[in-house]
Amino acid sequence: MKKKILISFASIALLLLSVSFIQNSGRPIPSVDVKTVDGKVFNTSKISNDGKPIIISFWATWCKPCKKELDAIAEEYGEWQKETGVKLIAISIDDARSSSKVATDVKSKGWEYDVYIDENQDFKRAMNVNNVPHTFVVNGKGEIVWQHNAYAEGDEEHLFEVVKKVAKGEKVD
């Protein structure tokens, strides 16, 4: 009997897993409450960009590579927007220790992104992020179609290639 239960459990797991592989592209953004930099509640299911691509980037004020990535994108952001209409949403996972530094960091760096604070990492959990930096690309239909962990010098160029493809409605892998 025990065996049977175990096996049925295993088959369900297998099934779910195969479904997940099929559905890997096309997942909507989960609905989680985060905060704006001035403390207002914002629900992530409201993230949208009029049918144009969205970049969601998880970062923290204490994470050097994250800030390097956002700095590198900031240099090109104007051109990226002109060409593809892309919008970048920066999700800070700073906790109460440093969350008050998010707004000041963003302003002093001159970043023109939409920034939200995920103070207790609820959105990070819902998006299955292990470590920061972790970057997602969302297509015009609001589906997550690409993701990448870590940042190395030059990665932003690859990211832009992905964004351009998504903007044209092409498939990405």
Next chain:
Amino acid sequence: MNTIKYLSRAFCIAAFLLLNKTNAQQLDLSKFGEVHGNVQMDAQYYQEDSLIGALAVPEKMGFNGFANVIYTKGNFTAGIRYESYLAKLQGFDSRYNGNGLTYRFAQYKNDALDVTIGNFYEQFGCGITLRTYEERNLGYDNMLDGFRVKYEPIKGLYLKALIGKQRLYFTPGGVGLVRGFDGELDINQAIKKLNEAKVHVIVGGSFVSKFQKDEDPNLVLPENVGNSAGRIRVNFGNFNFGGEYAYKINDPLDSYQINDKPVYKPGEAIILNASYAQKGFAVNVGLNRIENMNFRSDRGAKLNDLFINFIPPLCKQQTYALLTIRPYASQPNGEIEFTSQVDYKFKKESLLGGKYGVDISINFSGANALDTTHFNTTDSLADNFNVDSTLQGYRVNSYGMGHEKFFRDLYVEISKKFSKKFKATLIYDYQEYNYNVINNGISGDDFVYAHTVILDATMRLKSESSLRVELQHLYTDQVIGQQIGNWASGIIEYTISSQWFVAIQDQWNYGNDDTKKQLHYYSVNMGYIKNATRITLGYGRQRDGVFCVGGVCRQVPASNGLSLSITTSF
């Protein structure tokens, strides 16, 4: 026989679904909902290294594994986490022992209502009354198991209520019962007239109570302990102000005794921060006064166990290797902590900014004791008190700073991009560290002074390859404890392509008075990254601290040996 039948049936179905990928998509599988998750596996093979204090590990190998699977369909979400500590990694609590489902929840959420049953993480305000969270790489997880309801009855009013028991490693959990309520009102959103007002005000309040039976034969202990807090947040143009005040009734804990006697004194916390920010310039100041704010669901709990609340530390979170040698740990029994930071950007094409601009950041933070006097049976102060019957432990002289200094940290960072291919950061840091208080909780004046200089330079070689060089030097007069004397450190990180990197580093305690302890902490790491998957292989010695290699930061305990780490999300 049946086993094989069932297994093959499951396999066939799975294979069918996988092979018929395109067909399946046409069938619109979204009606089944989505399954997603992530996996983290950390394995390490240990070698004995008596020089750095890495002991022989009987199992030779440690392994920590985590896997989250979340199922979503419309407004419904359910998830599980499987954790494995088959011979846990060194540095993790010994109660992490075994395998099992540690986290399972089901949640229904629509625009106004959110109901969660099972395990959940929650935070009220800044966390001073309640915060359950996980810090996997530190082995910290104080999640609740119970019920939680969130409700937004009118626009701008957010209510939360919860009840549950806390996780304690792999044990059945904390004995105490935790109940909490939180309300937050966004005044500008709630009142239509104020929607577009220049001043934005948000107020909130929370009340958390824990229940634990009094089974002490000698003492009368409070069974219900309440911790309440009020908070406000004001935003006016470029100005931001936040404040929270918390009060906890008396709750004698085993982890905080004065003269070996329990302390029947209420706790108090004041947490303030203010900032001003405009493009290219920002100022940030913060001040915390924390008095006796240990709030745990079991009064017998020690170390980091069963904290219900979170006391946000203010000192700068350091990530460079030599600056993590002496991390400051907040003193929850009592301290005044402060921080101040100025960020400035010299604009492009300005005199100092050059072609790409220059960023400067200065942070000064520190902590002192409270202005209190401990009662002592032999102390003349005690004459007016019956110390044994009141058990107040100490007296507050003023709300100001006490004389005893715990910690100071001055950090100056200058970043400049010289060309499209070359950028560099120069850092100077000065620390004063009260060794006895921070490490042993004993008052004393054993100060350690440390000056650190860091150069962090990145060169772009080709479009996808780059070289990062980090040089650090730490000068200190420390003569007590573990890390005595001067240190030098270097990292060379070569990113071969966007998928491969290799890093070599060494930290050298060359200034140790004991020549036998002039050790090298060398290590080699290489990694492969593809989309959301990351695999790193490392060999060498590691001190504990926050480590950032190949683009990711994480906490690592001390060890020597071969390590393999895999993370992925799907």
